[in-house]
Amino acid sequence: MQRVTKASVSVNEDVVGNIGRGLVVFLGVAQGDAKEDADYLANKVVNQRVFADEASHFALSALEVRADILVVSQFTLLADSRKGRRPSFTEAAPPDIAEELYGFFVERVRQSGLRVATGLFQEHMLVEIHNDGPVTILLESKTRKQTD
DSSP: OEEEEEEEEEETTEEEEEESSEEEEEEOOBTTOOHHHHHHHHHHHHHOEEEEOTTOSEEEEHHHHTOEEEEEEOGGGGOBOSSSSSOBOTTBOOHHHHHHHHHHHHHHHHTTTOOEEEOOTTSOOEEEEEEEEEEEOOOOSTTHHHHO
């Protein structure tokens, strides 16, 4: 997740999604992920305090500042590059499962009332990001039982 001043995603030179001030979420779906994981992450994204208050601290959530959200599917987040020179993507969920959970995640974020834009699943996309800070936060659902 990246805090941005603006961002857009294009497919074949056509802009398919764009946002102003908000968050870009690169969503990778792993083998074994379920709706509970997507729900957990959607809640974290809209409630994570990454926007500044008057004192310039990380004090406000996307909900509190009415931020836009751009969600882009990105299976390469699951790359394992520990061996050899070519990354392995065996930890990524199969496309049909990943697309279903991606859609569920997007819908859960939309239910927050925030403006949500998306890329196109399984398409080659160009993402333009104006990272604000820069601020990039890694959120993982597999760690939730240890920290929540």
